[in-house]
Amino acid sequence: MDKNKKISKSKYVAGLQCLKYLWYLINDPQAIPPYDEVTQFIFQQGHDVGNLAKSMFPGGIDIEFGKDINAELARARELTNLVGSIDNSRRAGSTATRARVALFEPAFTYKNAFARADILEPTGTDAWNIIEVKSASSIKEVNKHDISLQKYCYEGAGLKIDKCYLMYLNRDFIKDGPVIDPHRFFIKEDVTAEAEILKEGVEENINIMLDAISRTACPETRIGKNCYNPYDCPLKQICWSHLPKNNVFELYKGKESACYFYQNGILEISEINELSMLTPTQLMQYRAIKENNVYIDRDKIRRFLGKLQYPLYLLDFETFATAIPLFDGLKPYQAVPFQFSCHILNDCDSEPQNLNFLADGTDDPRVEFLENLKKALGYEGNGGSRETRDWRSLSSQCENPDSYPGDNSGNGPGDNPDNSRDKNPRGSILVYYESFEKNILKKLAEAYPQNTWWLEDAISRIVDMYEPFGNFYYYSSKQKGSASLKNVLPVFSSQGYDSLEIQNGQVASLRYLNIVFLKGEKEPDTAQIEKIRKNLLDYCGLDTGGMIYILRELYKIS
Numbered sequence: 001m002d003k004n005k006k007i008s009k010s011k012y013v014a015g016l017q018c019l020k021y022l023w024y025l026i027n028d029p030q031a032i033p034p035y036d037e038v039t040q041f042i043f044q045q046g047h048d049v050g051n052l053a054k055s056m057f058p059g060g061i062d063i064e065f066g067k068d069i070n071a072e073l074a075r076a077r078e079l080t081n082l083v084g085s086i087d088n089s090r091r092a093g094s095t096a097t098r099a100r101v102a103l104f105e106p107a108f109t110y111k112n113a114f115a116r117a118d119i120l121e122p123t124g125t126d127a128w129n130i131i132e133v134k135s136a137s138s139i140k141e142v143n144k145h146d147i148s149l150q151k152y153c154y155e156g157a158g159l160k161i162d163k164c165y166l167m168y169l170n171r172d173f174i175k176d177g178p179v180i181d182p183h184r185f186f187i188k189e190d191v192t193a194e195a196e197i198l199k200e201g202v203e204e205n206i207n208i209m210l211d212a213i214s215r216t217a218c219p220e221t222r223i224g225k226n227c228y229n230p231y232d233c234p235l236k237q238i239c240w241s242h243l244p245k246n247n248v249f250e251l252y253k254g255k256e257s258a259c260y261f262y263q264n265g266i267l268e269i270s271e272i273n274e275l276s277m278l279t280p281t282q283l284m285q286y287r288a289i290k291e292n293n294v295y296i297d298r299d300k301i302r303r304f305l306g307k308l309q310y311p312l313y314l315l316d317f318e319t320f321a322t323a324i325p326l327f328d329g330l331k332p333y334q335a336v337p338f339q340f341s342c343h344i345l346n347d348c349d350s351e352p353q354n355l356n357f358l359a360d361g362t363d364d365p366r367v368e369f370l371e372n373l374k375k376a377l378g379y380e381g382n383g384g385s386r387e388t389r390d391w392r393s394l395s396s397q398c399e400n401p402d403s404y405p406g407d408n409s410g411n412g413p414g415d416n417p418d419n420s421r422d423k424n425p426r427g428s429i430l431v432y433y434e435s436f437e438k439n440i441l442k443k444l445a446e447a448y449p450q451n452t453w454w455l456e457d458a459i460s461r462i463v464d465m466y467e468p469f470g471n472f473y474y475y476s477s478k479q480k481g482s483a484s485l486k487n488v489l490p491v492f493s494s495q496g497y498d499s500l501e502i503q504n505g506q507v508a509s510l511r512y513l514n515i516v517f518l519k520g521e522k523e524p525d526t527a528q529i530e531k532i533r534k535n536l537l538d539y540c541g542l543d544t545g546g547m548i549y550i551l552r553e554l555y556k557i558s
């Protein structure tokens, strides 16, 4: 065992998840795939949140990461008064050795532990609080392990630790001005008692980790729950590469059972003999694989298709979400719609018409999004065919029958300056995974209540194309245990996302944020912006265009 090796808090957390992962981090980091752009964006969000947390401690000292770790360690000891400064007068911030201000990321070591707390806050005359900042709106058990290592290390190094806090995002915070008040933005939770209990195991855990990383060969850890809990392990590409087609980890919503089967030597779904362990949908999946066929329940597909009313509006939204809200009225990580694609079919075989919207400019995109969506869905302007609907059918949902849902004006329909309120379009709105679109529409109605009347009507028109796949009215083993549009579309069409520049919603939101808000060196030029906008339109367009392929095939099957 290498007695000189140090276990930092990130390595400690990795080691708790999997010793094999820790071994790679220390001994063969090049083998670990680099972070993708989405993960890097998540890190950037964490950095921004960390800076906001620091603003709660004016006068706090950021101990810069330098190449000279010994100087960094010495500086932290000096600022916490563990040793006196040799020449205080020549050091910037050296008065902190007397004033005891908050310290950001002060490094300490103790035995084989190394820790840099996000914030070390002075308390009382000689004690400190450890504050670990998280850019999530809830905390995980692993966060308490993280802070327990810090407590172990700091106390071992000689600091008197009073409290340990986890500081995370207040999901009820609503932005209401240009300046975010960090005192309202964060929730500070005292986890001192849990950290104290977990601290008891830190030294033993570190010794186990040191033993593992000092070996020439990496530990043979079996794949299982540790590969995705508490975090998705970046080594899955390597460790999971031996899994065959139709393996047990493709069981629909079946990670727990997959781990059980795998531990018992069953790799393929077709080899499962304890069928009583499978859910009804997993059983359909098993049968489809076993019979080398697709599973089809024609009656249920027919019933699903019978719900559709034409003209059909196939609709998909793209959104972005930031930890620190960009616009007033938003909560942390609230999804902000910036793009939609809407294909309209007058009947199943007709030529689809595509109406789409992609926000431009740095303003809150929701206002324009709403205006354009209202038109696209036929509530105003050129939106397609409509039928007159008695306003009282809407007002019957209200306590006050003389006002519309969400209408704060108190006006009846006759007073409504917008005559389109009296005309609601017909036709189903087909989306894929309705809770997403419905939630966006509900949030828009809350934020812009004058639109509630048509947003509520639009919600009532929604039919979910996920239904036949999520409920396994149709399943092909080509879906690999997933009912997502990305896995279903290739079953029905050669059209797929592989040829697109943007292949998933997370990248779409990142690209949009890049072209709208990225400033400085990496700011895209006009040509790049145009290209990204085209890629965004292609991506969102395939989501709704792809649904047309699937729909037509469902008609054929039924």
Ligand code: SF4
Pocket: 017, 018, 019, 020, 021, 221, 222, 223, 224, 226, 227, 228, 233, 234, 235, 236, 239, 240
């Ligand atoms: S993929 Fe799983 S087994 Fe492999 S290193 Fe990661 S957690 Fe360990």
